Amino acid sequence: MEREPLIEFRDVVKRFGERTILDGVSFRIYEGEVTTIIGLSGTGKSVTLKHIIGLLRPDGGEIHYRGTPLGRMNRAQWDAYIGRVSYMFQNNALFDAMTVFENVALPLRRTTRLSRREIESRVMSRIEQTELTEVAHKYPSEISGGMQKRTALARALVTDPQIVLFDEPTTGQDPIRKNAILQMIAEYKQKVGFTAVLISHEIPDVFFISNRVLVLWDKRIVFEGTPEEMASFDHPFREEILRSLESLQEGITGVYSARHFKMRYQTEFGRHGSEETYALLVFSFDNFDEIDRDVGPRAAQETLRALGTYIGKHFGAVGGFTTRQTIREFVTLLPFSDLEEARRILERFAADFQGEGLPQLIAEFRREVPPERCFDFAISVGMAQGKPLIELESVIEFARFDKKPIAAFSCDLRR
Template sequence: MDNPLIEFRDVTKRFGSLTVLEKVNLKIYEGEVTTIIGLSGGGKSVLLKHIIGLLQPDEGTILFRGQSLDRMSKRERYDALGRMSYMFQDNALFDSMTVYDNVALPLRETTKLKKAEIDRRVMARIEQTELSEAMFKYPSELSGGMQKRAALARALVIDPQIVLFDEPTSGQDPVRKNAILSMIAQYQRKFGFTAILVSHEIPDVYFISNRILALYNRTIVFQGTVEELEDFNHPFKDEVLRSLEGLQQELTGLRSKRQFKIQYHASLKGSALGESFTIVIFTLEGLDAVATNLGYDAAQKAIYSAGRVIDKHFGPIGGFSTRINSQEFVTMLPYSDRAEADAIMMDFIQDFQKEGIRDLQAEAGGKLGLGECVEMIVLAGQAQGNLLEQVESVIESARSQQKEIGRIQCAAQE
């Protein structure tokens, strides 16, 4: 792996007699989404403020591109930290300013750019975050989702290399939490900045993060990929990840990936080595278009609806399902051979084309401009496996056999 963009070495922070961080070691890599998870009040925001330079450690070293911050000159330190933006937990928009003025504020306060150049940069970010119609409105006139977009536009207007998000989903309902994280992930891909999030609620963390850091009992107990986190055995999982299990079901109506693995092994335990099972994979193509044109809430509601449709059909016959990334669902049918699975899928496709498409279309509906249309394509594929095969290879085989089973179109409205 490349050298880290940011590195903590034995960082300790105390406030009086209270130790908040103790010998913290971590690495954050450029161009990735890194999520710091942990319990509320566990020191995540304190850690974030060390990254941006608002706090300095009592012990230990913080490195930026391999150089210690405390050994840099004032100018070098400014150059290192000056390309960071911070998106506050409550957005921190100024109520007396319009969206335009809120977004322009960092350029007006920290640069000597001329008015025309400031206007160009502000308008570019406002258009890119779909806020053109709201730029002369005040924060109190905006929905919660639009306020988040305004705060993000302000964070991005200085063309940051790094954006830090402090509890970006705090106080939101489950669908909104997922929508905000999807928005962050989409803009991170669009602009290429390094994103660092902190959260104690962990909604949808499996789908947007390249790396996870787990802060527990004042120190980092895990850092690695999402896949490595699933197999990590530590007491913090009982306390921290329990919320993820519940949220995953609330958001999609399905089991989490961890629960899926547990049930997969339990279902096949004691089976003969030749006993077969079938994996079905579903893909929702076009979710980004739904999010862009109809809003992130609509995209998340469509995901939830898809989860319900899948579970409603396969659950009663012994199947169990999970969402494995932002647009894919996997269902396992234990003890089923190909002929049985083919019959089950035929029934599902018929039901889906009669009722499922209508349900998803209702969830993904919204008002569009004349001439516009948002379309989602639903693909499905299946493959048979047995205990001698890794479930991941069966999933990949099912993915390679996907075919279109339906289209959801939202026609333009007056």
């Protein structure tokens, strides 16, 4: 049986003067899900969101809430509907003459009959969650852009809404806070079970909290489905996603997070036929445990980080992408390569690594370890060929069986 949508757009058209922004936009938002709208800048994502909260009215088509058109609701129905929805503005829309606390408290003060103490308790709870306690008494102009964003987030959530519309909630945040905000949305959704509609450019981070993704392209919704289904989405916008994924590769280490690696893998192989092959390399830092135990975790981590940086940059230059698979392993994937090609690339890598990579690694190691202490270590590589049809984990496991040392460092050599 088909689920009943909570909100449904049916052929919505919106024009500003001569300019058509939305031209027959249709999609569904289901209860209890996080739906993310993505698209290039200026394609009407915010305009779409503003229709849901009633800030804009469509020039054509209808928007339904639980089957009732918004345009035909009476006053009581509309008040009941709008009371369940909260909106976080792209530019925050904070009241500049009010402090952070007053901004967050405003909807409770003006629309509820809660006692002063209750309001204060709720507001402070949200302020603490968004790490704004220190600046609660400050005005928006006195705090950073990221803090302003979090104030807007706290204000949007303070009334415990059932539907929350987030217009780029993580823009302008540092990576740690960006993740914290997304996690907060995910946790809040789990706890309260609200429905969220997000606009975000943080691809693919936002996919990990999204149940469904909508792609707005050329005034219409061109994709509606799960983030996994996006892998088989054949459209010019996909190239944009790919580019954004590439930009996620950390500039310093050249290594993807496990999540980004998987998303890149899905994006690379989603639209291509199952016959495409790739080569996969598993790099292992063999004496990691000894160094970790005897010298300390810092030395082990720093050495490993230097190794990851070298691998990531080297293989990134030839189209590969790398992630840290386990505590002592890195996995590099070379798309559309066979074993022969991968072997040639690896040989070049081994030569370069012996020449400049290993000295860098040793320098990193010696920075953390006193000169009188001495440890040997070795780097091994296993290689396997995979296809999109085969589980990635199986290919990694297969590569582990074929490990051979490519570089080693011993104390004798150092002395």
